[in-house]
Amino acid sequence: MEYVNPLTGFRLDGRRPNEMRQIRGEIGVVAKADGSALFEMGNTKVIAAVYGPREVQNKGQQINNRALVRCEYSMANFSTGDRRRRPKGDRRSTEISLVIRQTMEACILTHLLPHSQIDIFVQVLQADGGTRSACINAATLALADAGIPMRDIVTSCSAGYLCSTPLLDLNYIEDSAGGPDVTVGMLAKMDKVTLLQMDAKLPMDIFENVMQLAIEGCKAVAHYIREVLLEHTKQLECHRGA
Amino acid sequence: MLQSKSFVKKTKQGRVVKVVREHYLRDDIYCGALSCKVCDTSAARLTSSASTILIVDTNVVLHQIDLLENPAIDDVVVLSVVLEEVRNKNLSVYNRVKALCTNSLRKFFVFSNEHHRDTYVKEMVGESPNDRNDRAIRVAARWYQSHLGGSTQVLLITNDRENKRKAIEEGLSAETVESYVKSLGQPNLLDLVSLPTSEDVGMEEVEDLRPSKRKVIYNEHKPMSEITSGLLRGIYHQGKLRVNRYNPFEAYVGSESIGDEIVIHGRANMNRAFDGDIVAVELLPQDQWHEEKSSIIADDEDDEEEDVHLVPSSADDAPRNTNLVQPAAASTASTSSRPAGRVVGIIKRNWHSYCGSLEPMPMPAGNGGIAHALFVSKDRRFPKIRIQTRQLENLLDKRIVVAVDSWDCLSRYPSGHYVRTIGKIGDRDTESEVLLIENDINSRPFSAQVLACLPHLPWTLSSEVLANPNRQDLRHLRVFSVDPPGCKDIDDALHCTSLPNGNFEVGVHIADVTNFVLPGTPLDEEASQRGTSVYLVERRIDMLPKPLTEDICSLRSDVERLAFSVIWEMTSEAEIISTRYTKSVIKSCAALSYVEAQARMDDSRLMDSLTTDLRNLNSLAKVMRHRRIERGALTLASAEVKFQIDTETHDPLDIGMYQIREANQMIEEFMLAANVSVAEKILKHFPLCSLLRRHPTPTKEMLEPLLRTAAAIGLDLDISSSKALADSLDHAVGDDPYFNKLIRILATRCMTQAVYFCSGDLSPSEYHHYGLAAPLYTHFTSPIRRYADVIVHRLLAAALGIAKLPPIFMDGLQLTSIADNLNYRHRNAQMASRASVELHTLIYFRKRPTDTEARIVKIKSNGFIVFIPKFGIEGPVYLMPRGDKGGDWVVDEVHQKVMRTGTNISYGILQTVRIHMEVVEPQPNRPKLELTLT
Known part of the structure; x- marks a missing residue:
C-alpha cells in the first residue's frame, strides 16, 4: 500500500508527510466544570473537563505536600464507525488514563496545592487516530481554563514511519498500517519531553528523525494552543467590561 | 480547505460500517509547465515550447501504454485520478506509467487533481464512479486550459465516445488516440495503437474478411459471479496455469483445493488462457481423463515440433513426463489418477x-x-x-x-x-537480446544514481578501515585464489597454514561486498532487483557495476582487498575443531586458474610454500568430500559445454565438454564447508529471518522416468534415500566408460532445483538440502554475482555484532518476497545461459555439418530423442516422415525399444547411434538444427 504517493509525495488524504491535520481548540464547553475544552485534530475530536482543585473525596488518598491528580479516559460508544459498547476500565483506557495523568502531573505545579484533588475527564467523541495526543492537548486547554498553575503547557503529537518516510500526525488508516507510531508529549517552551511512547522496532537513526518530526508537531500545537488561550483571555477581559 | 469523503463499506464479518475520511484540498499544487508564470516551476516537467499538452484518460493509459512509452509522445499530464484507476485495474501498467513519470528524459507530469482546490469534483447524486472520474478528467483539462491561457492547447485524448462528446460540448479539444497519432504523421506509430473494443469509438473498420472464420471457436468464459460461487461450492478450482514448455497444447493448473495438478489438454480446453494466468478450472468426467496419445507432438492445426535443445540440468528444465510412452499396464492406473479439466474462466490475466x-x-x-x-x-x-x-x-x-x-x-x-x-x-546480437528479454533480464547500463553510490576510484585501503577493531589484518597470510581462466570477478580466496600442533588453519576469504553495497541505497536496490549476474556465452551481465565487480571487490592478486573470512582449525583428518568469522584485510599472493593449480599440485618437482598449501588443502578436501559422499551427497553430472569464442567476430570457434579437475572439486569443497558453517551461525542468531537454501527431496513420481529407463536396461536403482541412490548410482557401471555419467545425467534431470527461502517460513525439518545431504545450507561465497550472498553477509555481520541488522529483516514478508525474486532471477539467469549456449551451438553448426555419436535417451512412437555427449545437446530423430502416422515402426514399451516390423532393426534406450547434424532452414529465416541417422 502506498501511504505516500511516490509520484506526487502526497499522503492518502492530501497532506504532505510533514503536515498536520487541521487542528481546532475551543475553551469552555462544559458549563459545570471548572475548566473544559474541546480539541480536534482532523476527524479526531476529544472533550476534556477538569474539576478542581477541590477537597480530596477519599481521605485515604490525600497527599500532604501536593495535589492528587486523577484522570479518566473514555471513548464514546459512537466514536468509531461501528457502534460498540465499550466497557469502562479496559486495559487500553486504563493505560491511556495513566499516560495522560503522568504527563499532566509533570506540568501541574502540584506542590502549590497540597491536600487537594484535581480530576481530569477526557472523552473521545470521534476517533480517527492520534486520540492519545488529542486527549493531552484537550486536557492542557481545560487545565488552563480551570486556572490550575502549570509550569508550561504540555502538548502532544504523534509521528510514524511508513513507505520509508517519517509522517507527522497519523490518521486512522496510517495508524493501522502496522508501522511504528511515536507519540511525544512535551513542555514546548522549556523544550522538555515528558512523554515518549513507541511500541515497535525502529533503527536508532530513523527513530531520531521521526521523534524530531513529532517534536516539531508538538511545538506547532503549542503555538496554536497559546493563541487559543490568548484569544480566550481577551474575550474574558471584554466580558468584564474593563 | 477541507472536504470529507464518506462512504459505506462492508466489513469482513459482514457488518456495514460508514467510513469517513478527510480529504484535504490544496492551493499549492502546480501545473508542471515550465512556461507557467504563476506556478512554482522547480518540479515542472512539461516543456516551455510545447504547443500542445496531452491529457489522457484511464483507458488510454491502460490499453495504449506501448504507445505512451514511445518517445514520440511527450508533454503528457497524467492525472492522479487516472493513476489511481490504473493502479486498481492493472498493476503492471501502473508500474510502467510510474517509470515513465519518474524518467527524467520523458516529459510526463503527474497532476494531483483530486487534491487541487479547483479541480476536485464531488460525486453527484446518481452519478456512477466512472462518470464522476470522467468528469474529473474534463474539469482538470478545463482548468489547464484556462490556467495556461491561449499559448498552449490542451488536448484530451480519450477513446470513449460519450466522454469525447461531452468534452467537445464543454469547449475542450478532444481526440481519439488514433486520430491524434495520425495527426503526428508517423505511420509507424500507428502499429503501436491497440485496437479498440466495440463500445469505444471505432477507429477503422476491422472486419474480418473471411465470414467462415467468424464462428465460435472457444466456449464463452463464465461471468465472474458464477466463477466465485462455483469456487465456493467446489465445482471449479482456482490456480495458475502453466503451459508445458515442450508441448504448448498441454497445461497444468496447480490447484490447492484438489491438492494435485489438473492437466488441461488442447487449446479448446485451455480456452484462451495464457501461461501464468490465474484461471478457474472445471474437472472433466473421469472417463475423459486420459485422452492424449503420446508422440512427438503434432497437432492438426499448428505444425510445431520439438527442437534440438540443451540437455536439461534439472527437472525444472526437462519436459514433463506425462507424454512419455508408458508401460501399457501402468498407463491406465497412473494416468487416471491425474485429473484433467477445462478452463471455464480467467480470474487474472498475465x-x-x-x-x-x-x-x-x-x-x-x-x-x-x-x-x-x-x-x-x-x-x-x-x-x-x-x-x-x-x-x-x-x-x-x-x-x-x-x-x-x-x-x-x-x-x-x-x-x-x-x-x-x-x-x-538470426543475427547474434538480436537473438541474444531476445533471450534476455524473454527471461526478463535487465541488461541496461546502471543508472547515474546507482553509479553515484560507488566509492571513488582508484580505491585504496584507508587507515580508518584498518583502524576498525572489527576488521582483522590478515595481510601477512599466504592467501590465493583459484578460478576459471580469465575470471575477473574473483570473490573467493583461500589460505592454509599448518599449526605447530599438527592441525591446519584453513581460511576461506570472501569479497566484502557489503562494505560497499550499503542497505537501502539505489545500488543495493538495483542489485536486489537483478538478483544475480548472468553469464552468456559471449558476455556477462553484472549484478553490480563494473568497478565493484572487476576491481574494488574482486580479490585480485598483489592488492589489498577487504574480505569476510571464515577460518577453521582442522585436524589433518579434516575434522573442524573451531570456527571463527571475521571481517578482514587480505592481500592475495596469486590468482591461479584451475589448470595452473592442478599443474602445480601434479608437478612433483615443485616444493614451494604455495604448492604445499595447495596440496594440503587438496588432501583435506578429499577427506571432506569422501565424508560428504558417505553421508549420502549425490554426485550428479551435467553435460556442460565450453565454447571457444573468436575474439574478433565473437563467433564460436570450437565447442567441447567442460572438464572438471581435482582443483575444481577442492575449491568447491571448501566453499560448501564455508556455506554450511555460515548457515549454522546465522540460523543460531536469527532463527526467523535467515536466508537459507534448501533442496527438496524428489518425489517418487519425479524419479519415475529414471526408474523406467533403468528397468528397461536391467539396472536396479534404490531411491529410498539420497544415500541409497548415491550408492546405486556408483554401482551402475555399464560396458562403456560413459555409461555411468549418462545415468547420472538422467538422474540429475529428475531433480528439482534448490531454492532460497526465509527460515521463518518453514519448519526446520524442511531446511534439508537433499543433493548435498546437508541439514542446513546457504550461499555465502559469491557476493559479487549473487544477491543472496549479500544478504547472508549482512546477516553474518549482524550475528557477529559488528553491524546493525537492516530493517528489512524485521519484516518476514519482505524477506520472503526477496527470496522469491532471487529464485525467479536465478532460474531466469540459468534459462538465459542455456538459451545462449543453444544459440551459439546453432551458429557453430551453421557452417559445420557434423557426424557424431549419440545416445538414445527416450523412445517415442515416431522416433527417439538422442543425447549428444560431445556437445551437450539433445534432440529428436524421426524414423518416419512427419504426418506419416503409424508406419511400420512398433514401440516395445516394456523394453523401451522401437522396432521395424518384419525386420530385425530396432533401437533401444541408451543405445549408441551415429547421427548427422546439420542446420536446415525449412522456412526462410528460421534456421534449426536437424538430426538424422547416418
Missing part, C-alpha cells in the same frame, strides 16, 4: 509483451498498406498472435515485440499490436 517474429506471408495487395499478420512467439508456450501492421515488409525478417490486447471466443488467435523491433532474425 498478459505482457512477447518476443518473436511474424509468420512468413506474401505481401498483401492494396488495403492501404495495412496488413494482418500472425506473430509467432519464440517461447512456444504462447499461441500465435494476430497483429495489424503498416510496415509488413520491414518486419518480416525481424525479431519483434508484441503485446496482447484481447481474445474473444470468435477468433482462433488473440489479437495484439506491435511494440518494437529488436533486430534481424
Whole structure:
C-alpha cells in the first residue's frame, strides 16, 4: 500500500508527510466544570473537563505536600464507525488514563496545592487516530481554563514511519498500517519531553528523525494552543467590561 | 480547505460500517509547465515550447501504454485520478506509467487533481464512479486550459465516445488516440495503437474478411459471479496455469483445493488462457481423463515440433513426463489418477509483451498498406498472435515485440499490436537480446544514481578501515585464489597454514561486498532487483557495476582487498575443531586458474610454500568430500559445454565438454564447508529471518522416468534415500566408460532445483538440502554475482555484532518476497545461459555439418530423442516422415525399444547411434538444427 504517493509525495488524504491535520481548540464547553475544552485534530475530536482543585473525596488518598491528580479516559460508544459498547476500565483506557495523568502531573505545579484533588475527564467523541495526543492537548486547554498553575503547557503529537518516510500526525488508516507510531508529549517552551511512547522496532537513526518530526508537531500545537488561550483571555477581559 | 469523503463499506464479518475520511484540498499544487508564470516551476516537467499538452484518460493509459512509452509522445499530464484507476485495474501498467513519470528524459507530469482546490469534483447524486472520474478528467483539462491561457492547447485524448462528446460540448479539444497519432504523421506509430473494443469509438473498420472464420471457436468464459460461487461450492478450482514448455497444447493448473495438478489438454480446453494466468478450472468426467496419445507432438492445426535443445540440468528444465510412452499396464492406473479439466474462466490475466517474429506471408495487395499478420512467439508456450501492421515488409525478417490486447471466443488467435523491433532474425546480437528479454533480464547500463553510490576510484585501503577493531589484518597470510581462466570477478580466496600442533588453519576469504553495497541505497536496490549476474556465452551481465565487480571487490592478486573470512582449525583428518568469522584485510599472493593449480599440485618437482598449501588443502578436501559422499551427497553430472569464442567476430570457434579437475572439486569443497558453517551461525542468531537454501527431496513420481529407463536396461536403482541412490548410482557401471555419467545425467534431470527461502517460513525439518545431504545450507561465497550472498553477509555481520541488522529483516514478508525474486532471477539467469549456449551451438553448426555419436535417451512412437555427449545437446530423430502416422515402426514399451516390423532393426534406450547434424532452414529465416541417422 502506498501511504505516500511516490509520484506526487502526497499522503492518502492530501497532506504532505510533514503536515498536520487541521487542528481546532475551543475553551469552555462544559458549563459545570471548572475548566473544559474541546480539541480536534482532523476527524479526531476529544472533550476534556477538569474539576478542581477541590477537597480530596477519599481521605485515604490525600497527599500532604501536593495535589492528587486523577484522570479518566473514555471513548464514546459512537466514536468509531461501528457502534460498540465499550466497557469502562479496559486495559487500553486504563493505560491511556495513566499516560495522560503522568504527563499532566509533570506540568501541574502540584506542590502549590497540597491536600487537594484535581480530576481530569477526557472523552473521545470521534476517533480517527492520534486520540492519545488529542486527549493531552484537550486536557492542557481545560487545565488552563480551570486556572490550575502549570509550569508550561504540555502538548502532544504523534509521528510514524511508513513507505520509508517519517509522517507527522497519523490518521486512522496510517495508524493501522502496522508501522511504528511515536507519540511525544512535551513542555514546548522549556523544550522538555515528558512523554515518549513507541511500541515497535525502529533503527536508532530513523527513530531520531521521526521523534524530531513529532517534536516539531508538538511545538506547532503549542503555538496554536497559546493563541487559543490568548484569544480566550481577551474575550474574558471584554466580558468584564474593563 | 477541507472536504470529507464518506462512504459505506462492508466489513469482513459482514457488518456495514460508514467510513469517513478527510480529504484535504490544496492551493499549492502546480501545473508542471515550465512556461507557467504563476506556478512554482522547480518540479515542472512539461516543456516551455510545447504547443500542445496531452491529457489522457484511464483507458488510454491502460490499453495504449506501448504507445505512451514511445518517445514520440511527450508533454503528457497524467492525472492522479487516472493513476489511481490504473493502479486498481492493472498493476503492471501502473508500474510502467510510474517509470515513465519518474524518467527524467520523458516529459510526463503527474497532476494531483483530486487534491487541487479547483479541480476536485464531488460525486453527484446518481452519478456512477466512472462518470464522476470522467468528469474529473474534463474539469482538470478545463482548468489547464484556462490556467495556461491561449499559448498552449490542451488536448484530451480519450477513446470513449460519450466522454469525447461531452468534452467537445464543454469547449475542450478532444481526440481519439488514433486520430491524434495520425495527426503526428508517423505511420509507424500507428502499429503501436491497440485496437479498440466495440463500445469505444471505432477507429477503422476491422472486419474480418473471411465470414467462415467468424464462428465460435472457444466456449464463452463464465461471468465472474458464477466463477466465485462455483469456487465456493467446489465445482471449479482456482490456480495458475502453466503451459508445458515442450508441448504448448498441454497445461497444468496447480490447484490447492484438489491438492494435485489438473492437466488441461488442447487449446479448446485451455480456452484462451495464457501461461501464468490465474484461471478457474472445471474437472472433466473421469472417463475423459486420459485422452492424449503420446508422440512427438503434432497437432492438426499448428505444425510445431520439438527442437534440438540443451540437455536439461534439472527437472525444472526437462519436459514433463506425462507424454512419455508408458508401460501399457501402468498407463491406465497412473494416468487416471491425474485429473484433467477445462478452463471455464480467467480470474487474472498475465498478459505482457512477447518476443518473436511474424509468420512468413506474401505481401498483401492494396488495403492501404495495412496488413494482418500472425506473430509467432519464440517461447512456444504462447499461441500465435494476430497483429495489424503498416510496415509488413520491414518486419518480416525481424525479431519483434508484441503485446496482447484481447481474445474473444470468435477468433482462433488473440489479437495484439506491435511494440518494437529488436533486430534481424538470426543475427547474434538480436537473438541474444531476445533471450534476455524473454527471461526478463535487465541488461541496461546502471543508472547515474546507482553509479553515484560507488566509492571513488582508484580505491585504496584507508587507515580508518584498518583502524576498525572489527576488521582483522590478515595481510601477512599466504592467501590465493583459484578460478576459471580469465575470471575477473574473483570473490573467493583461500589460505592454509599448518599449526605447530599438527592441525591446519584453513581460511576461506570472501569479497566484502557489503562494505560497499550499503542497505537501502539505489545500488543495493538495483542489485536486489537483478538478483544475480548472468553469464552468456559471449558476455556477462553484472549484478553490480563494473568497478565493484572487476576491481574494488574482486580479490585480485598483489592488492589489498577487504574480505569476510571464515577460518577453521582442522585436524589433518579434516575434522573442524573451531570456527571463527571475521571481517578482514587480505592481500592475495596469486590468482591461479584451475589448470595452473592442478599443474602445480601434479608437478612433483615443485616444493614451494604455495604448492604445499595447495596440496594440503587438496588432501583435506578429499577427506571432506569422501565424508560428504558417505553421508549420502549425490554426485550428479551435467553435460556442460565450453565454447571457444573468436575474439574478433565473437563467433564460436570450437565447442567441447567442460572438464572438471581435482582443483575444481577442492575449491568447491571448501566453499560448501564455508556455506554450511555460515548457515549454522546465522540460523543460531536469527532463527526467523535467515536466508537459507534448501533442496527438496524428489518425489517418487519425479524419479519415475529414471526408474523406467533403468528397468528397461536391467539396472536396479534404490531411491529410498539420497544415500541409497548415491550408492546405486556408483554401482551402475555399464560396458562403456560413459555409461555411468549418462545415468547420472538422467538422474540429475529428475531433480528439482534448490531454492532460497526465509527460515521463518518453514519448519526446520524442511531446511534439508537433499543433493548435498546437508541439514542446513546457504550461499555465502559469491557476493559479487549473487544477491543472496549479500544478504547472508549482512546477516553474518549482524550475528557477529559488528553491524546493525537492516530493517528489512524485521519484516518476514519482505524477506520472503526477496527470496522469491532471487529464485525467479536465478532460474531466469540459468534459462538465459542455456538459451545462449543453444544459440551459439546453432551458429557453430551453421557452417559445420557434423557426424557424431549419440545416445538414445527416450523412445517415442515416431522416433527417439538422442543425447549428444560431445556437445551437450539433445534432440529428436524421426524414423518416419512427419504426418506419416503409424508406419511400420512398433514401440516395445516394456523394453523401451522401437522396432521395424518384419525386420530385425530396432533401437533401444541408451543405445549408441551415429547421427548427422546439420542446420536446415525449412522456412526462410528460421534456421534449426536437424538430426538424422547416418
